[in-house]
Amino acid sequence: xxxxxxxxxxxxxxxxxxxxxxxxxxxxxxxxxxxxxxxxxxxxxxxxxxxxxxxxxxxxxxxxxxxxxxxxxxxxxxxxxxxxxxxxxxxxxxxxxxxxxxxxxxxxxxxxxxxxxxxxxxxxxxxx
Amino acid sequence: xxxxxxxxxxxxxxxxxxxxxxxxxxxxxxxxxxxxxxxxxxxxxxxxxxxxxxxxxxxxxxxxxxxxxxxxxxxxxxxxxxxxxxxxxxxxxxxxxxxxxxxxxxxxxxxxxxxxxxxxxxxxxxxxxxxxxxxxxxxxxxxxx
Numbered sequence: 001x002x003x004x005x006x007x008x009x010x011x012x013x014x015x016x017x018x019x020x021x022x023x024x025x026x027x028x029x030x031x032x033x034x035x036x037x038x039x040x041x042x043x044x045x046x047x048x049x050x051x052x053x054x055x056x057x058x059x060x061x062x063x064x065x066x067x068x069x070x071x072x073x074x075x076x077x078x079x080x081x082x083x084x085x086x087x088x089x090x091x092x093x094x095x096x097x098x099x100x101x102x103x104x105x106x107x108x109x110x111x112x113x114x115x116x117x118x119x120x121x122x123x124x125x126x127x128x
Numbered sequence: 129x130x131x132x133x134x135x136x137x138x139x140x141x142x143x144x145x146x147x148x149x150x151x152x153x154x155x156x157x158x159x160x161x162x163x164x165x166x167x168x169x170x171x172x173x174x175x176x177x178x179x180x181x182x183x184x185x186x187x188x189x190x191x192x193x194x195x196x197x198x199x200x201x202x203x204x205x206x207x208x209x210x211x212x213x214x215x216x217x218x219x220x221x222x223x224x225x226x227x228x229x230x231x232x233x234x235x236x237x238x239x240x241x242x243x244x245x246x247x248x249x250x251x252x253x254x255x256x257x258x259x260x261x262x263x264x265x266x267x268x269x270x271x272x273x
């Protein structure tokens with residue numbers, strides 16, 4: 001069904017766009033950004049259903065959104081605890097720490113840990 | 129995750145998968161009937177969703193050696209499930225079309241634009257009649273709410 005593909009495309013596009021804009025609470029949005037979000041919903045809505053007003057399309061659309069949201073949560077959870085994400089985040093923290101002249105790393109579970117290797121890696125990253 | 133939650137998630141995730149494979153999407157079928165050299169082929173929507181537009185197309189062919197007058201009739205009970213009916217050509221009577229002097233070996237097309245208005249299963253027949261030929265085909269459409 002076409003509606004599933006439409007919703008998936010819009011979901012991916014909006015997720016990327018909102019990530020690029022930065023994560024913020026609703027209260028942190030400026031009036032312009034709030035209006036923009038409302039307008040985005042208005043613009044995107046007709047493209048999602050392509051004029052299909054049936055209950056079947058609405059149910060399938062909602063199920064698609066729930067499934068995409070669930071998939072997103074599973075992927076986020078897995079990447080947070082996977083080796084790749086740990087390595088990337090550790091390196092990122094090293095670079096961040098080097099810029100503030102401190103030498104500690106943060107592990108994936110949020111603990112702070114001092115590390116000499118981190119300082120070395122951060123300084124080499126800055127040299128690049 | 130509890131067992132009930134897992135089953136619920138599976139059910140919700142199953143819906144888009146089924147939709148992608150077209151289980152609940154619109155579908156078309158074609159049925160053919162012939163009698164004494166007169167043939168009709170009806171191409172109709174077998175599945176569609178509420179308020180969706182579809183087309184019913186009837187191809188009438190004269191395979192006899194002489195020109196024939198053919199009368200075509202669509203079951204009113206079937207067409208009551210639709211609104212905004214638009215026929216090409218226009219019917220001579222209510223859902224009755226008369227094709228006068230259809231030459232040998234030629235075909236005519238009668239088409240109707242349908243907008244699904246009542247959900248459920250709707251069936252009916254398309255009948256054709258000529259001087260010495262008579263026949264009908266059964267059509268059935270499921271309209272999702």
